[in-house]
Amino acid sequence: MVKAKALVKNLSSSPSGCIGLALVLLVLVVAVFAPYIANHSPNQMTLQDRLVEPGSKDSDGEAYYLGTDSLGRDVFSRLVYGTRLSLIVGLGGMVISLVIGCLIGLVAGYTGGIVETILMRVTDVFLAFPFVLMALILLSALGGGVVTIIIVLGMVNWTNYARVVRAETMAVKQREFVEASHAIGNGNMFIILKHILPNVVAPIIVVSTFNIATNILAEASLSFLGLGVDPSIPSWGTMLAESRENLRNCPWCATYPGLAIMCCVLAINLLGDWLRDYLDPKLK
C-alpha cells in the first residue's frame, strides 16, 4: 500500500511519465475495443471509394475519418486494428527475449568462470550482428506470419536482458543473505529463484518496457520490407509500405501509420524512462 502510494506520488510529479502512461492506456483501450472503435472492416475494399480524402463519407454516410487507401480500405479502421498486432508482437517478443536473456544473465552472473565467458561471448556476437539483418535472415528462411515474427524478434533481441541481469546478479550474489542461504545448505537453483531473481526484477521491468518499443518498431520495419506479417492482417508497417506507391495521390496513407507508430513507441519510451528513474536510478 505504501509502495503503491509512493509510486503514484512519484508518477504524478513526472509530467512525461503521466503522458506516457496515459498514451499507453489509450493504446491498450484502442487495441482491446478495436471492433467498437473502427467504423469499417479493416479489410473491406470499396473500389469506388479509392484514395478518398480524410473526412469524406461512404455511400452509407459512414465517415472515412483518415481517408482510404489505393484499394478503398478505411485507413482509420486499419490503424485501429493495427494497434492489436503491434501490441501482440511487442509483448510476445518481449516475453521470449525476457526468458532467454534472463536465463543467460542469471547463469552467467551466478556461475562465473568459463560458463560466464562463453555465454557473454555469445551475447556479444548477437549484439554485434545487426538486429534487423538477423531477423531478416531468420524470417526469410522460416517465412512470415505473426507467430514467426514474435519468435524471431524474441530470439534476436535478448542481449540487453542478459547484460543487465548478469551485472545485477553479480552484485546480488555478493550480498550477505545469499551467503547465508549458501551456509544453511540451500541449492543453487533455490538461491537463484528465491533470492537473486526477486532482486533483479526492477531492471528487468525497465528493459522490458524498452524492449516492447523496440519490437513494435522492428515489426513495422520488417513488414515495411515485405517480410513481416501476412498482408491481409492490418499492420502499420505494411500500411506504410503500401503507401509508397501512391505518395503523391494520398499522402495521408503514409502520414497516419507513421504517426501511430511514433506515438505508440514514444508512449512506451516515456513510461520506460519514468520507470527507470523510479525503479533503478543507476541505469539512468
Add this chain to the structure above:
Amino acid sequence: MIGATLIVFLASYLTGDPAALMMGDTATPEQIEEFRALRGLDRPWYILYAEFLVDLVQGDLGTSIYYNQPNASLILQRLPATLKLAAAALGLALVLAIPLGVLAALKRGTWIDTVVTSLAVAGQSMPNFWLAIMMIFYFGVSKGWLPVSGSEGLECLIMPCITLMMLPLAQNMRMMRSAMLEVLGDEYIKLARSKGLRDMVVTWKHTLKNAIRPVITQVGLQMGSFLGGAVITETIFSWPGIGRLSVTAITMHDFPLLQAIAAMIALIFVVINLSVDLVYALLDPRVRN
C-alpha cells in the same frame, strides 16, 4: 567472427534444406539433388563450416549463387557507398549530438534541457523509414528539390544521411547529457572551478574529455551496425551498399553471400572495437598505462 558466421551458417541449416531454399519453389527434386552434389551440400554441416573457415582464413569468401561472382568482389564494390553513407550520418550525428548533449547537461532543468531531451526521445521513437517516406514525399516528389534515389553527388546523400542519423543523434545526445551530468558532479571538476578556471575550460577540457568515453563506445556499436547494413535506408533510397546487397542475398536465399557478409560484419566489429580501445587510450592516460 566465428560466432557471427556460425549463426548465419546454422540459420541456413536449422531452418530447412539449404539446397531446396536456394533453388526455390520451381526446382524439381532432381535439380535440387544435382545442385546439392555440385555445391558439396550433401556433406555434414560441420565439414562445410570448417571448409568455409579454412577458405576464409585464406581470403576466399566463396562465390555468390545469385550473382555468380566472387562474394569478395561483390562486397568490395558496395562497401565504399555504405562507408560514405555511414560516415556522413554518424559524423553529422556526432557534430550535433555532442554540443546539444553538453548544453542540455549544463542547462539542466531549464527549457533548453527539456527541448533537447524531448527531441532525443522523439528521435528514438520515430521510425526512420517513415521519416524517409515523408522526406521523399515533400522534398523529392512534391518540391522536387532532392533526388529520391541514387548515390551520385552530394544531393543524393542528404535524405539517406538524415534518415540514418536520427537514431544515433538521439541516442548520443542522451548519452552525452547523462555522462556530462555524472562527470560534472565529480570532485576534480569542483576543484577546477574552485581554482578559478573559466567555465569554457572546465566544460570542454576537463568535463567533456572524461564524459565522452561512453559516447565513443556507443558510436563504435552504431558504426558497426551501419556498415553491416543500413538495410532499410539503403532499400528505400536504392543506395547501392551492403544493406541492399544483404536484402538481395536474403530474398534470393543466397546463403554463401550471406555468410560472406556475416564474416565482413564480424571483421568490421573487431576493427571498430580495436579502434575504440585506441581512442580510449588517446583520451585517457590511465588506459595507456
